[in-house]
Structure formats: structure tokens, C-alpha cells
Amino acid sequence: MNFVSDNITGAAPRVLEAIGRLGAGADSAYGMDAESQAAARRIAELFEAPDASVMLVATGTAANALALAALTPPWGAVLCHEEAHVNDDECGAPEFFTHGAKLAGVPGPGGKMTPGGVRHALTRFPKAVKSVQPAVLSISQVTEAGTVYLLQEIAALSAVAREAGLKVHLDGARFANALVALGCTPAELSWKAGIDVVTLGLTKVGGLACEAVVAFDPALAETLPFRRKRSGHTLSKGRLLGVQANALLEGGYWLDLASHANAAARRLAGGLVAVPGIRLAWPADANEVFPILPARVDAALRGAGFAFLPWATGSLGQGETLGPDERLVRLVTSWATEMSDIERFLAVAAAA
Amino acid sequence: MNFVSDNITGAAPRVLEAIGRLGAGADSAYGMDAESQAAARRIAELFEAPDASVMLVATGTAANALALAALTPPWGAVLCHEEAHVNDDECGAPEFFTHGAKLAGVPGPGGKMTPGGVRHALTRFPKAVKSVQPAVLSISQVTEAGTVYLLQEIAALSAVAREAGLKVHLDGARFANALVALGCTPAELSWKAGIDVVTLGLTKVGGLACEAVVAFDPALAETLPFRRKRSGHTLSKGRLLGVQANALLEGGYWLDLASHANAAARRLAGGLVAVPGIRLAWPADANEVFPILPARVDAALRGAGFAFLPWATGSLGQGETLGPDERLVRLVTSWATEMSDIERFLAVAAAA
Amino acid sequence: MNFVSDNITGAAPRVLEAIGRLGAGADSAYGMDAESQAAARRIAELFEAPDASVMLVATGTAANALALAALTPPWGAVLCHEEAHVNDDECGAPEFFTHGAKLAGVPGPGGKMTPGGVRHALTRFPKAVKSVQPAVLSISQVTEAGTVYLLQEIAALSAVAREAGLKVHLDGARFANALVALGCTPAELSWKAGIDVVTLGLTKVGGLACEAVVAFDPALAETLPFRRKRSGHTLSKGRLLGVQANALLEGGYWLDLASHANAAARRLAGGLVAVPGIRLAWPADANEVFPILPARVDAALRGAGFAFLPWATGSLGQGETLGPDERLVRLVTSWATEMSDIERFLAVAAAA
């Protein structure tokens, strides 16, 4: 009954079981433990990048901010979609970790930047000391609007960035959902598309608190151990992170969980558009659905006990507007979403 | 067989069980969940401070650095023992979170500052714009040397600080061990002794990753929610922290765990001083023992598979020195220490 | 012949004379000297604000960044016009001095924000920990587009800001030019219009390196002495700043200098619009003229030895565009502009 976010459910069974096995035994502290080391190797292999540097932290905010701090000087600019999580939802964490770099929002419908949009944003920053210097392009995949960039779209953005001398970061808070949506490999969704550093999200997909920063050129990650320690993100009992990553990645468990979430969203989206008066703001590519609801449907659903968030209209396409009695809302599904809840949701919507 | 630290063992059984119950249910994100809220209330009650502000984070480095950042401006000075964890072992986290405040080390034997030492350190900072201004006294209880300040010692330090206009922070990474050692209440070991903000450690005592920042005057904590979020320490599934705290504090479980650790250290210390040629650098007040070992004993123990750290001699009392064939080492016990390992350790030491 | 900027000429005669009198005598260091103290009092009186806190620094970047740092926490947002100097031309100085606050650009034609634009920008920042919190509205007067806000326009912006709990900063790099343009008093152009802190520019008007930060509520300035020292802006021989301020302000000298600059711009603007094919992008309210020139006029002027900058078209009004053979340029006049140069400029333009 809760479609607020995929970060509000507990953890998937195998994750809890793995944590439950962390008993009295001793192991090295500060991320040098066997589980964390194994997780790092596993992730590098998963990305077909044996030399990649992999670092685990407990939150996506930390992973994103650390990744950006490794890629930009304090006088750099980070280009990202104007509604990107790093720009709007992390209370300035990137600014804190980078010591004051500037986040420059690039507009674009459906949460997506375009090569033209990035090129235009770059013109704001002349090669002069008076201006901060563009250093990073940060791409959110899945986007804040729940859409998924095609691989060629990412490659096109990366190409623009690279040509201008920028590094490319992928905020993969919902990386698994994107993988499932695209049916591609982690390598294809990252370095093969021009990505330098990935924030690999493992919390929303089914972990409790686990994300990884993956740098394909380990030279880019040289400062990260110090930055992580200094920001308080080096867990003494680091195995807490390692076991989550291992439990999720082993046997493709994370992809199974993401598939369930995506399928639930697909069913939800399909059911909603079948209801007269309801349309989607954007395609529901992964595990988020952004329907535009008549106000009375919105009210009926809330009255029936469903929880979900109203959403800002900034990413609506040009010319697209809400009517006075329409509401844009966000519905998020997860590994824990019950299909029966979706059917009930659709029934209430249809009845209203 | 591992006496390296109390941060290298897994978690106590009830903690793991509690985490294991974190299934598929939804709850509010970002620390607004029921478990975290209950933990906050529980901790406030534990400290007999119903108005206290309580905030959970995953690491002691974060808890300390956030606490200090709440108490000092960037141009402030934090006085602490010169070997304090915040000064030497957190890669400059306090400087990062405070935006560049200065940590000023106060020397003192056995890891303890004295009122005279603090007064002397204060003279370094005139009331002039050219100087950073003393803002916080940070007291480590248990100290880095494993000693425990008496309540009156803490009160005397707090009084000096307060008189000079400083706030007082207690780094309680091993707060439970100190409580057990002193047989006092949390209130006595904190606000009743003049402490403004406590870093309450729950990881070493038996959690996996859980610490709390407790501010007795909630006005001192007003900036903390923003600082926590901005530093990436606001877990989306914050209940991971809440359940650890609740499991540990319920029924005094954490004190049972700490008692075991302290008793193990006491037995270790008592057994060691009975061996000719071995002496303690300082009293083993809590769960750490710092013996001065003949080199051959040190070697024999390591040969027998025991792991422990050599230690710096900076906190030795005046006039106290190591002989050329002596080694200062640190032995840490925990909730997980087996008494049989201690007996074996003592036997090897005695035989050497 | 140089219309590049008003920051590239030397200093007005009385300023140089005053500096020339700074001989061998001793005076207090670090801004406590008689000249700086007198300048502070003089500026407070000028603003009819005897309790105002006044602080001198050598650059506008420092003055702006210090002012903003006094008004926002690191997790605050500073709203300003998207082309404001603080946003685009100071290499992130506000971010550096504020420890990472976010500058949020508000669009608006002719370099001006509107109350509606500010209100819309505020909606980006919900009252939630995940978002930075709007803390300051920074108004540039004269704007980057050379336009001058009317007093009621400033009052309207201030009212929106105040209602939302923001402090209001005025970047007065060309404050004197605005005063002359509006024919109002410094008080009317500041606190009477709702401004909390003014950056009072004295360099462009005729000084060498002198700006003042004026806080009408001295409580807002409490941290500034430390921030100034810590950022290296507390001159040991602070009288260098004091004498400039005193020389400029005495007898209204600065207004005479600004009047000359404004009159030169007026003549330039008037002459240009009389040339067929030339129009102004915005009104030339102060000492800057932004004509849209046919490319051949632009070329002819440069060929004749005139120096001036091309300008970005972001502040053009909606619907206004440049033709393929048109150039938007910026012409800046100053106290040192020769009227004969202007006539020659106009003659070349007309001939082309």
C-alpha cells in the first residue's frame, strides 16, 4: 500500500540472512575485511573491469558526493539534470564533499539531458579564471523522472562531455532497474558507454545500506580512501557492507529483485493508462510511474490508504501542462511490492 | 586470539536477531522511522534528559565530527588530549566537518588531560582576531590509553572549559565500558559532570554500525539534521540504526556486554602483572590493557598466534621509559572475547 | 578608447593624493587605524545608520563573498539573478566563503529579477532536510545588464525575500552609479528598501582597491572580523583602504565621479540609437551601454582601436533575438572616460 519510495522497505531475505551470520568472529577493520574485499572483486568482475577500484559506503548520498569529489576541483562545475538527485535532494552534499564546486542544472523533459542541452550549459563557463570550470557530467540512470536513457543516449552525452574535457559520472541509485529495463550488461551501461565512475546503488534494490563507488580508471579513485575516512564513511565493521553486496550480487539475486520491481511498475502503468482520464507524464521505463491523475482519483486513492508523493512538474515536456483538476504524482515499486496491492490500487483508481 | 581492537568483531546476537527482523515492511525514510524514533526516546530517557536531542549515525568518526561541528565555528579551536582519536585517528574528519577548525592537543600522562593542562593550552589563543578562538573541550572517556576519568576529574575539566566559555564534548566510543568501570549512571557521566554533547558509542560494545550524538540542550543540535544529511550520514533505511540501538539498550544488554569486556581485561591485566618482567603502562580501567612486555614475550605471543598492536609511548608518565628490550602493546577485549583465550594468552606469556 | 570595463582604469586624483600621504608614521595594524575607523564612521553616517557595522576589504569578490557567508549557513541557498556577478564571475568565491552554499539563478530579462521569478525559484527548495534552505536574496544594483532597479522594485523583491525568511544582500559594485541614476540617498537604496547588507563598491567608481561590507544590523556582522582575517583580507596596513574610502566619500567626490561616468554612458547611448541599424538591448540606466550592432559597425569600431567586450544574450527579453549579422556588445564608461573618445566612437559608428 506504500508507493512512496523504494528506500522505505526493509531488506530482502538473503541480505538479512547474510547479516545474521555476522557473529563473534574477528576480521580486519575499516573495509579490509574478507567480505568487503570479496565484494570489491565481485563488482569489478561484474563490470568486466578487473582493474576497477571499488569502494563501499552506506548511503547513496555519500557515494555520489565522494565520486564527484574525486572528479572535480573545488572550482569545478558539475553538470547534471536540473532535477537530479545530486542537485536537489542531498542538501548540498556534493558541494560539501567537493569543497564548493558548482552544480549546474541542465533542463530537459522527462528527466533526461540532451547533448544539445549539455553543450548549451557548457557555454555558460568561459575558459577564464573568473569562471568555475566544467569538470564532470553527472548522469542519473534511472533518471529522477523514472525514465531510462538508452545506451546510445548515454554514449552521446559522454561524447559531448569527453570532447569538452569532462569526466562522466553515473548516479546509479537504481542501476539494477536500468539494467533490467535495457537488458544490457553492467559494462555496457558504464565504461562501454563512456562512464568513468559509477555510483552503484544496492540499497533500493534490496539492501539495507550499501552502495559502491566504481572507478574504471583506478587513478581517479586515488583520493577516495582518504575522502571516505575523513567523511566518516569508513565503517570499522566494514563487513556489514560487504555481506550485503555479496548477498545481492550472488547468483543475480539483485536482478531478480529489480525485475520484480520493474514488472510491478509495468503492470501499474499499464493498468493506469487503461483508466479514462489518466495519462502518464513520461514512460514508466523502470520501477517508477508518474501518472497525471484527476484530483478525485488522487483523493480516492489516498482515502483508500495508499501512500505516494505529489511530484513537481518541472520535467514535463514543452507544452505539456496540468489541468486545474489534475495531479502529477509518483508511484514507486520495489522488490517488496505485492502484486495484489497493485491490483487493488488499480481497482480504486478505476472506480473513482 | 585477537586483541587488536573491539571494532573488529561482528555483532552481538540480539543485535543480529533484531536486524534479521527487518523484512519487507515499509516505514518512513531518513531516520523518521519508528525504530529510530523509539531509540532516540530510549536514549534520552537513559540519560534522564527527556528534552535531549538524539541523532543516530553509523560511525564514531561521523558522530564525533558532527558533534564538534555543531559546537565550533570554522575559526574555533577544539582542545583535546594530544593522542585523542579525534586528533590522530580520523584523517582530519573534525577539520572537514567543522570547515577547518583547529584541533589543539593537550598533553597528559595516561591519556588524560588535567585542568592545568587545559588552562595552559588556552593561553595559546588570545582573544584577538588573529587567533582561532577556543570553542570546545573534547574529552575521551574511555581515553586512548584505556584509562577512565573519575567523575570528579571530568567535572573539573568541564569547569575549566565552561569558565573559559567552551562547550564540552565527550567522545564516548567506549561509553558503556566507562559506565561499568565507574558504576555510575549515564547522566552522572555526562550532563551532571558538565558535558554538553556526548558521542554515544554502540558499535564497539556489540553493535554493527551505530553511534548516537546526544545533545542535552537541543539548541546545540539545531544544525545537525542538515549537517548529517549533507555529509551522507542520513540512512534512507534508518531503522538499521534504530534496531541496533534498541536491541543493545533494552534490558541493559549493552552493559552486560561491556561488563564481560571489562572483566576480561581485568583478568588479563591481573594475570600479566603477575608475570615477572611485565608491568602495565597505565591502569587497565576498562577493556584495554597496555602492558610493557619483554621483547621475547611479545615475540612468543605473536608466535602463538595472538594478534595485537604495538603502541606509541607518548602517553607514558614523565620519567617512565621503555628499556631497549621492552615493547609497549595494546590488548583490547570485547563482548566476544573468550575467557579461555585469555588464559591461553597468560600461559604463553608466563612460559616465555 | 577603452570601453572594456570600469575596473581597468587607475585611480582618481584625490585617491592617489591621499595614498601618497601615507608616509612613515605608525598606526594600528589590521584595520584598527584612524583612517579605517574614520571611514567606517563616515560610511555609517552616509547611510544614516549610525549603528551599522562597516568593514573594508580590497576587492568586490571578497566583499560579496564575505557578506554572503555572514548570511547563509553552508546548507543555505543564495538566490540571485542567473547572470549575477556572484554566480558567474567570481570563480565560486561565494561557495568557498560559505563552505558550499548553493547559488540559485533566477532568470529575468535585462538582468533583473522579478518578485514572481523569486517566488518561483523558492518553490525549488522544500522545507525538508534533503534540500538546501533558501537563506539570502542577492540583488545586483546596478545589474549585470547595466540596468538599475527602481526603489520600489527593490522593495518588492525584499518583501518577497523577507516573507520567506531570507536576508537580503545588495551587490553594490556600482552603487554610486545607481545612486546618481536614481537621485536617491544611500539609505533609500539600502535599508529603507529592505536591504540587510550592502557591498559598497568604491573601486570602479575611482578607487584603486576598496570596497565596504555594510551590515545595518551589526549582529549580522559578528562573524565578519574572523572571516575577513581567515580569508587573508585583513590588511596589516589597513589605512590603505581607509584613505581611499575617505578620499572618495569626502565632499561627495564619488558621486561626481559616478555622475561623469553615467553622463558619458547617456551620451553614448543617445548617440548610438540615433544611428540607423543600432538599437539598445536594454536601457542604459547607469554607466554601461549594451547596443546591438550590425557586424560591420562592430568591426569598424574595433578597427578604429576601440576595445569592448562581446556579451552573452541570456538577458535579452523574451522574443528578442539577434539577427545573423548583429552583435550584442558591452560599453562601459568610467570617471576617466574622455567625452572626446565618445564622440569619436559615435562618429565611427555612424560612418560605418
Add this chain to the structure above:
Amino acid sequence: MNFVSDNITGAAPRVLEAIGRLGAGADSAYGMDAESQAAARRIAELFEAPDASVMLVATGTAANALALAALTPPWGAVLCHEEAHVNDDECGAPEFFTHGAKLAGVPGPGGKMTPGGVRHALTRFPKAVKSVQPAVLSISQVTEAGTVYLLQEIAALSAVAREAGLKVHLDGARFANALVALGCTPAELSWKAGIDVVTLGLTKVGGLACEAVVAFDPALAETLPFRRKRSGHTLSKGRLLGVQANALLEGGYWLDLASHANAAARRLAGGLVAVPGIRLAWPADANEVFPILPARVDAALRGAGFAFLPWATGSLGQGETLGPDERLVRLVTSWATEMSDIERFLAVAAAA
């Protein structure tokens, strides 16, 4: 009559004359003007380092902090004498500019560090992520105690630093006084002795507000233009700095001024030690004298209108202490010191 500091007098005649010539002409802004460029070339030549990067700023605090920020990451440590200006007298400017690096004080009598002292300080920082990493050794020449390191002393310190992978910074706030005292060349006192970056002080010697950061390997200075701009230290009318440097350096004027200051100090020191009951705490190597005065002499001098500062006793040699009726004070001479004032000072001291 004023022996408080050499930063409280105005400027030397040729400096004022040069500033006085800065009339209405236009030149490039932001340090690209002809005077600043000429000064940079002149300074590079002076140091026999044609490839050196030279950057002018208005204050020593800025010059030092910028230099250190170029040499250390935020998680670095800067070793310096525990009483160094960068450590005690700049309100944490190095911490601000470096984004939180740690200044580690090295004790040593007479304001001087020793190779052994530096080696010992280095042991505090293990090569582990938990520790900040030593990055810079900052040597003050002249020291805070007015003593002057011999060239071989500097070379020995540099060698220790270099061996440990540190860069070496020289805080040359009184570089000219040291040059005169040692009779050596700027090159000998810098890169030939292992210095990487010099803060070249021109304010105390006779300028108004001018210092230079000189990096012998220009790669070390790559970030400095951004750091300078971002910290508000890029003067728009940068020629103000350039003319000061040129006026001082042309024809060795600065050395003449420094010679006068040093000679005045020498006479003062010689006269004082001839008075029974007065001794020097350390040799008066340059333009500062630190006598230990009987309290009645101290009072008599103040009564006669002489101004000077009491001084901290931290740099007294081991075993050296003040009697209860003794006062350690600092007397600073400058280019503007009148010899007749010195004779009068000595007469009052002798009479008391």
C-alpha cells in the same frame, strides 16, 4: 617610538611615488596588466629562476595560505614551528584555504625547528588512512623569534622533508631582512636550499600591501590562479600590486630598506645587552630584538611613551626561565625607524 611591528608604518617614499603615478590610463584587469607582468618577470629573475611562477597578492596571510593550499590536499599535514605565524596568527587561514589540512607544530628553541624535531613530528603520522598525511614543511625565515636560519640549517630541514616526500614552503614575510642578515642571494635562500615555494614579503619591508607567491616548479602553481580568484585576492586593478613590487625591487631599494631595519635592531640589541640586568632571549639576527627586561625597565620604557609587545616564552631555550620580575618583550625595527628613537630608548633603559 613605536616598536610594535614593522607592519604598522606607512610605505617607503618610492612606493608611494609609484602608486601616485597610477592615473587614468586603462590597462588589463585581474593581474594581466603590464606592471604586474613586469613584476613577475623581475621576481623570477631576482631568484635566478626564469621559469618560476610568480603571483602577487595583497597580504601575507593570503600568500601563505594560497601557497600551502597549492601544496597539500585537505587530508594533509603541514609541519611548522609551533609558534609559526601560519599556525598561531592567521586565524586558521591555512585551514580555510586548504579545506581543513592539519597544522602540526614542531617545538624548538629560538623559533627554529631542527631536523630531529621534524623527524619526530613525522612519526605522529603513520602511512594509514586514519591519519592525515604529512605534505608540507613550512619554514619561517625570519622566524617568529626574530632569528635567522643559516642556509645549511634550511638545507638540512629541506632534506628531511624531501626524504619523507614533503614539499617545502618558506614563509618569507621578512625575506629581505634575512637576505641582508645572511648576505646571500634570493636563490641561495630558496631553491638552492631545497625550497619549493616562497612567500615573498614586500609589505613589512616598505610596501603598503604586496606579497608574492613564488613557485620554482610552475606545476606546483597550476591551481593558484583559480584559488586566488576564488578567495577574492585577484585585484581588478592589479597594477596596485605590481607597482609596489617594481618600486621596491628596482635598484635593490628593498635591500636598502631592510638593511636600515636590521642595523637599527643591531644597535638596539647591542645597546640593551650593555645595560646590566638586561639579556636577549635569542640573538637579534634581523630586525627584531627580544630582550628580557627587569620589570622596572619595562615600565619605565612604557612610561616614556615607547610602544612594544610582551611576548610568549614558549621559544625560550630549555632550562631558560624568566625571573618573577622579568619581562620578555619584542622590539621590531623597520625602514622607518629613527636612529634617534633608538638612542632615546637605550637611554631610558639604562637610566631605569
